[in-house]
Amino acid sequence: MVSSAPNRTWLDRLRDPSEKTLGVLLLAPAFLMLLLVVVYPIGKLIVNSFFDLRLSGGGGGAKFAGLENYRLVLSDGEFWNAAWNTVLITLITVPGALVVGLGLAMLANMPFKRQWPVRLALLLPWALPLSFAGLIFAWFFHTEYGVVNDIARRLGGSEPTMWLLRPSWAMAAICITIIWKSSSFVALILLAGLQMIPKSLYEAADVDGASRWQQFWGITIPMLMPSIVVAMIFRTITALQTFDIPYTMTRGGPGNATETLAMLIHKTTIEYLDVGYGSTLAVCMFVLSLGVTMLYLKRVGANAG
Numbered sequence: 001m002v003s004s005a006p007n008r009t010w011l012d013r014l015r016d017p018s019e020k021t022l023g024v025l026l027l028a029p030a031f032l033m034l035l036l037v038v039v040y041p042i043g044k045l046i047v048n049s050f051f052d053l054r055l056s057g058g059g060g061g062a063k064f065a066g067l068e069n070y071r072l073v074l075s076d077g078e079f080w081n082a083a084w085n086t087v088l089i090t091l092i093t094v095p096g097a098l099v100v101g102l103g104l105a106m107l108a109n110m111p112f113k114r115q116w117p118v119r120l121a122l123l124l125p126w127a128l129p130l131s132f133a134g135l136i137f138a139w140f141f142h143t144e145y146g147v148v149n150d151i152a153r154r155l156g157g158s159e160p161t162m163w164l165l166r167p168s169w170a171m172a173a174i175c176i177t178i179i180w181k182s183s184s185f186v187a188l189i190l191l192a193g194l195q196m197i198p199k200s201l202y203e204a205a206d207v208d209g210a211s212r213w214q215q216f217w218g219i220t221i222p223m224l225m226p227s228i229v230v231a232m233i234f235r236t237i238t239a240l241q242t243f244d245i246p247y248t249m250t251r252g253g254p255g256n257a258t259e260t261l262a263m264l265i266h267k268t269t270i271e272y273l274d275v276g277y278g279s280t281l282a283v284c285m286f287v288l289s290l291g292v293t294m295l296y297l298k299r300v301g302a303n304a305g
Helices: 010-015 019-048 068-074 077-108 116-127 130-140 147-154 167-195 199-207 212-240 244-249 261-271 275-304
Strands: none
Touching (some): 068 275, 077 275, 130 167, 244 261, 261 275
């Protein structure tokens, strides 16, 4: 049997769209923006990584180098040093921000009569620009007139600690600063998760005689796990891309003891004007961030299953 309804043209579909066509039309702007902001830059970055592209020295433009830039990365001591510093900062600051953020979130979730001062205190470090936070803590850890050494001196310390002039102390100062700055962001996510936990669970646990510690491990942590995973994903990605705080505090020094991958990419592309090799370093950092994110998502899927 032949249908009597005439075939609709694309113009007719736009005038009277079906549910499927309407969905495509609504998603099209977001899809185009995603292509423009995410897909194209990443694609251009990957393409540049296969070229010898230098903006200095009067070269003859981009020259195809194949995998040469990637071979240089594997033998580059600066890359491995920056990669290790980046991983070290991630391993220290992500758990540190999680522990501090959880404590702040539970404090902000307590039944105060006026909770806004506590919650405002959570927002201030998060709203503070990263570079500004780095400058403030660089002053805190200054050898001669820093607040930290002044407090240590008043408590009986003899010689001031050269926080930003020794590799291990400089890394410790940077990690403390990053934990202070990022723990408020983690606390805001966990605070939202805490407020979603039904109070009836704690009331039932009180009736059963469970202690506060047992309630914390038996109710709070399991119910808060989705929020913890989300916070750790965002925090880990930003930790792997750390740039502002180490750059403003130490500029990667002393030497290159606190130089991160993002700082090495900045130095290679902006200071040395080596776009090809800088793109290769950026691709390596992108793959590292993507790999860590996939591990998190795989763990989330396993827990959901």
